[in-house]
Amino acid sequence: MNIRENFLKVRQEVPDYVEIVLAAKTRNADEIKEAILAGADVIGENYVQEAERAYKDMGDLAKKVKWHFIGTLQKNKINKALKVFDCIQTIDSLTLAEDINKRAERIDKVISVFIEINIGSEVTKSGVEPEYEAVKNLAAGIAKLRYLKLEGLMTMGPRVGNPEDSRMYFRKAKDIFGRLKSINIPNVDLKYLSMGMSNSYKVAIEEGANMIRLGTIIFGRRACKIR
Numbered sequence: 001m002n003i004r005e006n007f008l009k010v011r012q013e014v015p016d017y018v019e020i021v022l023a024a025k026t027r028n029a030d031e032i033k034e035a036i037l038a039g040a041d042v043i044g045e046n047y048v049q050e051a052e053r054a055y056k057d058m059g060d061l062a063k064k065v066k067w068h069f070i071g072t073l074q075k076n077k078i079n080k081a082l083k084v085f086d087c088i089q090t091i092d093s094l095t096l097a098e099d100i101n102k103r104a105e106r107i108d109k110v111i112s113v114f115i116e117i118n119i120g121s122e123v124t125k126s127g128v129e130p131e132y133e134a135v136k137n138l139a140a141g142i143a144k145l146r147y148l149k150l151e152g153l154m155t156m157g158p159r160v161g162n163p164e165d166s167r168m169y170f171r172k173a174k175d176i177f178g179r180l181k182s183i184n185i186p187n188v189d190l191k192y193l194s195m196g197m198s199n200s201y202k203v204a205i206e207e208g209a210n211m212i213r214l215g216t217i218i219f220g221r222r223a224c225k226i227r
């Protein structure tokens with residue numbers, strides 16, 4: 001199986017409304033290109049520097065797709081990130097949101113953002129605590145920032161062997177998503193629930209994900225282990 005076939009197989013298998021984000025960490029421009037030529041249109045990157053390189057190496061093709069940041073964003077990388085990315089999926093504090101807003105204002109770019117929820121309350125993971133009130137408060141704060149457009153929620157979920165064990169976490173994220181959507185915060189247009197990876201995307205979709213982030217199942221196993 002090659003990247004093209006892998007992508008087409010998953011694309012065919014999941015419902016049309018589900019957006020696939022290619023988790024491209026450690027992959028080179030040729031590998032990403034192959035996936036794009038097969039139809040992938042959202043690239044997820046964990047590292048700003050890696051994304052800059054891939055973006056440049058891909059030439060015109062880079063502009064045909066959306067770039068989503070799915071890693072931990074350091075403050076000193078925000079300016080660079082704003083140049084490459086259309087969306088930052090990992091906002092977990094008002095401070096980070098404000099830092100991005102300030103820099104986005106300088107270049108007059110409105111950027112799409114998601115709130116990351118630490119759905120398993122894991123000490124090793126970033127994200128807002130998985131409580132509706134906490135997520136709502138951050139959403140209300142982001143709503144006031146003119147250069148950010150809150151469009152989704154994202155969660156990693158604990159890494160588990162059996163995807164069924166992720167179900168309760170996905171369900172919890174969907175619940176928060178549904179409640180937040182229903183209160184209609186001005187300037188917030190909650191469209192995406194980004195959850196599910198190679199081993200868990202099927203369960204995630206069953207529980208309400210409309211955006212999944214896939215690496216291994218498309219590209220094969222990574223040479224070195226990065227979360």
Ligand SMILES: *Cc1c(COP(=O)(O)O)cnc(C)c1O
Pocket residue numbers: 023025046070071156197198199213214215216217227
């Ligand atoms: C690597 C990564 C994925 C995809 O993981 P796979 O198991 O390779 O599909 C999804 N989301 C984030 C944030 C990642 O870092």
